[in-house]
Ligand SMILES: *Cc1c(COP(=O)(O)O)cnc(C)c1O
């Protein structure tokens with residue numbers, strides 16, 4: 001608890017009682033939304049200052065005190081700080097950037113309900129979040145109430161759609177952040193979904209346990225227990241986010257029988273270093289979160305400065321697989337721009353296939369020959385095409401030592 005109780009050292013909150021600090025409503029009410037609050041604490045860069053003034057109205061700056069207390073006020077490159085304070089780079093729109101990079105708006109049979117895959121849907125229930133992440137891919141919807149997609153009428157229309165589509169067996173509740181809703185509103189959604197016999201399980205996607213762990217209250221955990229099975233995917237980007245206070249929130253969820261997975265956006269200069277990502281994945285296992293996805297950062301407008309190469313993601317997976325437990329290895333995906341859905345990209349471990357002999361390399365770069373039985377052999381195929389360095393170049397292999 002030492003780290004976050006360090007808030008007493010921040011002048012703005014020096015006199016805040018523990019009880020207030022631990023109240024999520026206090027955290028929400030006291031979010032930093034103005035440049036002057038930040039400037040009274042530490043100097044902003046000119047780019048941060050101008051951007052924070054300009055983003056009013058669209059994906060506004062809003063930083064819960066808990067998250068702010070993790071920031072390094074002396075380092076503009078601090079990964080916590082870069083995720084919450086805008087910079088002028090957000091106004092740099094590139095040729096292939098899109099407002100709706102994953103083509104979600106085109107796959108909505110009901111406003112707020114994305115039905116893309118055969119047996120599951122994404123249900124956007126709010127446009128609010130505890131903190132607005134500067135790398136948000138859904139910035140067209142989030143942090144504004146102007147679209148009014150997520151109304152009670154739309155919830156009812158969603159339940160009706162799902163009753164008419166029994167092939168849907170799994171609902172992923174997201175937004176915005178579902179944890180911004182009150183327990184009673186959440187309960188209406190969960191009860192509505194549970195009343196549909198074809199819905200086998202429910203998932204909640206959220207970032208709030210990380211940006212404002214105070215939201216994970218005993219009442220919230222009781223609610224999840226009542227509507228089990230509910231799984232949670234929690235959005236983490238950096239090992240600094242895994243604090244003792246976060247661990248407490250994860251403990252409460254895991255002890256309530258909620259299986260926890262993670263989603264991580266690959267961000268340039270924040271977590272695109274294999275050592276940083278490995279540390280994050282290992283920290284997650286310690287708090288009972290199973291790494292699920294690493295996302296290539298989508299070409300949403302104004303986040304190019306956070307995007308890195310796809311190859312950087314492949315190299316991260318290479319650095320994980322075999323070097324640490326398989327439980328720490330998530331799937332790396334690119335969301336096909338315009339509506340292709342999640343496309344997995346993995347390092348290639350097949351060096352060659354010829355006459356039923358597959359030449360494989362292991363994590364250490366040593367090669368091994370695997371012989372298939374004759375009756376199942378495929379015609380000889382050329383080595384798979386590898387379009388990227390590390391993916392398409394012949395892999396770095398070492399001859400196996402004679403045993
Ligand atoms: C990510 C996503 C899902 C869930 O996909 P899983 O691979 O099952 O986690 C469902 N619908 C949409 C539109 C999504 O983007």
Ligand code: SF4
Pocket residue numbers: 128129130131132133135136137138139142175176177206207208235
């Ligand atoms: S919590 Fe999720 S939806 Fe909200 S701003 Fe962050 S990335 Fe976007």
